[in-house]
Amino acid sequence: MRTTFLALLAAVSSLHAAAPSEHVILVSIDGWAHHYFDDPKCHMPAVKALAAQGVRVKRMETSFPTVTWTNHTTLVTGVHPGRHGVLANEYYDRKERKKVPLIPDPIFNKDEIVKTPTIYDAAKAAGLTTAGVIWPASRGAKTLDWTVPDVFEQELFEKYGTPQLLEEARALGIPVEKQMEWCKLGNAGKAQRDYMYTQLATHIIRTKKPNFLALHLVSLDSFEHAHGRQVPEAYWAANDSDNRVADLIRATEEAGIRDKTTFIITTDHGFVTYTKSINANAALKKDGFVKSVLGKNLAPDSKVFAMAEGGACFVYVLDDTNRDSILAEITPKLAKLEGVSGAVEAKDFATRLRHITASADPREPDLVLLAADGYTFTDSLADTNEIIPNDPPKGAHGHDHLMPNMFGCCVISGAGIASGKVIDDIQNVDITPTMARLLGIPFPDADGKVIDAALAK
Numbered sequence: 001m002r003t004t005f006l007a008l009l010a011a012v013s014s015l016h017a018a019a020p021s022e023h024v025i026l027v028s029i030d031g032w033a034h035h036y037f038d039d040p041k042c043h044m045p046a047v048k049a050l051a052a053q054g055v056r057v058k059r060m061e062t063s064f065p066t067v068t069w070t071n072h073t074t075l076v077t078g079v080h081p082g083r084h085g086v087l088a089n090e091y092y093d094r095k096e097r098k099k100v101p102l103i104p105d106p107i108f109n110k111d112e113i114v115k116t117p118t119i120y121d122a123a124k125a126a127g128l129t130t131a132g133v134i135w136p137a138s139r140g141a142k143t144l145d146w147t148v149p150d151v152f153e154q155e156l157f158e159k160y161g162t163p164q165l166l167e168e169a170r171a172l173g174i175p176v177e178k179q180m181e182w183c184k185l186g187n188a189g190k191a192q193r194d195y196m197y198t199q200l201a202t203h204i205i206r207t208k209k210p211n212f213l214a215l216h217l218v219s220l221d222s223f224e225h226a227h228g229r230q231v232p233e234a235y236w237a238a239n240d241s242d243n244r245v246a247d248l249i250r251a252t253e254e255a256g257i258r259d260k261t262t263f264i265i266t267t268d269h270g271f272v273t274y275t276k277s278i279n280a281n282a283a284l285k286k287d288g289f290v291k292s293v294l295g296k297n298l299a300p301d302s303k304v305f306a307m308a309e310g311g312a313c314f315v316y317v318l319d320d321t322n323r324d325s326i327l328a329e330i331t332p333k334l335a336k337l338e339g340v341s342g343a344v345e346a347k348d349f350a351t352r353l354r355h356i357t358a359s360a361d362p363r364e365p366d367l368v369l370l371a372a373d374g375y376t377f378t379d380s381l382a383d384t385n386e387i388i389p390n391d392p393p394k395g396a397h398g399h400d401h402l403m404p405n406m407f408g409c410c411v412i413s414g415a416g417i418a419s420g421k422v423i424d425d426i427q428n429v430d431i432t433p434t435m436a437r438l439l440g441i442p443f444p445d446a447d448g449k450v451i452d453a454a455l456a457k
């Protein structure tokens with residue numbers, strides 16, 4: 001199917017000549033929940049100017065779980081997680097009995113984990129030029145002309161970064177050699193990282209003028225994790241992200257392509273401020289379903305493991321023979337834990353979560369628990385308490401994608417876009433079909449739809 005898809009795009013590359021937009025710039029402000037836009041304490045003049053000139057979406061429904069790798073992949077594939085395959089920030093390997101991280105691309109290249117075509121695959125096949133600056137799940141992407149991956153390790157950053165781009169960055173004094181150092185600093189290095197990544201993006205815009213560019217900004221998410229949502233640190237980070245958007249706008253002006261460019265400023269998820277963590281493994285220990293070795297490792301005779309994914313918990317039954325009876329016993333007990341707002345069984349994965357079942361993909365869990373507002377999950381095997389207080393409060397995501405705090409912002413502005421318009425609701429799967437329409441390339445078989453109300457008539 002992938003070969004057929006790309007062949008179709010190559011056959012119609014001439015359509016781009018009549019496209020509404022010659023350049024689409026997709027920016028994800030990580031953790032930019034929908035309530036920030038109207039919050040008087042949140043100062044984002046550049047983004048609000050784009051909204052005034054274009055279209056503002058009040059609420060964008062995100063994907064479950066509301067985590068970074070899953071949702072960034074949805075934004076560029078236009079399909080739900082069960083189809084694109086990036087099911088969470090990590091998954092549990094049932095055979096090896098260990099968690100396998102997808103964030104921040106430490107192990108796999110894009111083609112190993114993303115099962116469906118991306119907008120940059122489509123653009124490249126249609127003869128357009130593409131760029132991605134620390135876009136999650138894009139490591140080693142063959143269809144990105146200029147890129148640096150969303151990784152921490154300096155070795156991986158340089159191995160999978162475009163050699164010419166890194167060479168030009170060094171010549172310009174863009175401090176790409178600081179990547180790992182700033183990553184290890186945590187929040188103290190976040191603003192520097194976003195500044196460096198934006199410098200790379202603006203250099204690409206000025207000198208390469210790509211038809212598609214995606215940029216991921218990380219500061220807001222990190223400060224929300226540390227302090228919670230809608231706090232002074234988060235407002236500062238949102239304003240810093242706005243400054244980076246202003247940098248991108250200036251770059252298009254300097255490149256002479258401003259009037260031919262469409263900006264899509266959006267996000268991956270919202271945020272919850274939590275004061276308590278739920279440990280489902282501690283509850284499962286009491287009934288003997290989870291056993292640990294030295295309080296750290298899962299014992300070989302454990303029958304279940306509950307993997308925390310922020311405000312979601314993926315429960316894996318490791319005893320294949322007795323899976324059904326184990327689920328029948330543990331599901332009602334786990335559903336009654338303090339702070340659990342719901343327990344989604346496999347039969348409801350497709351309709352409720354837009355995921356598939358473990359029979360189709362063993363990386364999927366057998367049961368999903370949802371945390372209420374004010375709670376998150378932990379999967380520590382050392383703790384014996386089911387509920388762990390957190391003081392001071394912190395921030396989390398991963399929660400139910402239909403929880404109000406998990407909806408994201410979205411602003412679309414520029415070439416091919418209506419002016420001064422407000423739309424109530426979209427889904428994040430709608431972003432890729434809309435970008436494809438703007439670039440004049442087909443994108444068949446997306447789960448989302450073109451946001452027609454945003455387009456200039």
